[in-house]
Amino acid sequence: xxxxxxxxxxxxxxxxxxxxxxxxxxxxxxxxxxxxxxxxxxxxxxxxxxxxxxxxxxxxxxxxxxxxxxxxxxxxxxxxxxxxxxxxxxxxxxxxxxxxxxxxxxxxxx
Amino acid sequence: xxxxxxxxxxxxxxxxxxxxxxxxxxxxxxxxxxxxxxxxxxxxxxxxxxxxxxxxxxxxxxxxxxxxxxxxxxxxxxxxxxxxxxxxxxxxxxxxxxxxxxxxxxxxxxxx
Numbered sequence: 001x002x003x004x005x006x007x008x009x010x011x012x013x014x015x016x017x018x019x020x021x022x023x024x025x026x027x028x029x030x031x032x033x034x035x036x037x038x039x040x041x042x043x044x045x046x047x048x049x050x051x052x053x054x055x056x057x058x059x060x061x062x063x064x065x066x067x068x069x070x071x072x073x074x075x076x077x078x079x080x081x082x083x084x085x086x087x088x089x090x091x092x093x094x095x096x097x098x099x100x101x102x103x104x105x106x107x108x109x110x
Numbered sequence: 111x112x113x114x115x116x117x118x119x120x121x122x123x124x125x126x127x128x129x130x131x132x133x134x135x136x137x138x139x140x141x142x143x144x145x146x147x148x149x150x151x152x153x154x155x156x157x158x159x160x161x162x163x164x165x166x167x168x169x170x171x172x173x174x175x176x177x178x179x180x181x182x183x184x185x186x187x188x189x190x191x192x193x194x195x196x197x198x199x200x201x202x203x204x205x206x207x208x209x210x211x212x213x214x215x216x217x218x219x220x221x222x
Binding site: 030031035048098100102 | 114141145165168202207212213214215
């Protein structure tokens with residue numbers, strides 16, 4: 001079963017705008033990771049945030065984690081058409097097993 | 111570094127048949143996990159192999175089995191295929207105790 005939900009399920013924006021996706025999960029975690037998937041192919045690792053971290057940046061990506069609310073958000077700034085993809089959060093509980101959310105489909109229009 | 115490689119990329123099988131999918135992990139990685147992704151869903155954990163043993167398993171029937179070889183490569187076998195087994199099967203490799211998993215491009219299995 002899925003660990004949790006991602007919100008929104010789908011998001012359409014113009015190039016240059018920011019995109020924010022949210023992820024909620026159910027159990028205790030060791031870390032939370034975000035992945036991108038293009039056209040139903042393999043997953044690309046974007047960023048990992050550990051349970052004792054609250055915010056992390058990588059290029060145009062900003063991730064926050066609130067363990068008290070069991071939620072995370074991914075912000076993509078200054079989006080590009082090439083950012084069009086599905087984005088998944090995944091929690092890891094220390095056993096190297098990933099439990100994925102339901103995903104957000106992002107469409108960026110030129 | 112070739113990363114994680116999976117074969118074949120696409121496969122069509124008939125209901126009731128058996129299938130074997132293959133995965134070569136990223137160089138230096140010793141842990142291989144398999145995931146099933148149905149259309150429009152997030153990947154679901156099938157099982158994980160470490161040191162040639164199944165270390166943990168998700169909620170999948172015994173029709174799903176696997177193997178890890180001494181070179182860390184892995185196979186996923188599915189017996190008595192059902193239409194509902196049609197999905198993208200993803201292999202991920204990692205270093206045991208590490209956090210980041212690297213995924214292959216997947217095998218698209220269609221059961222007709």
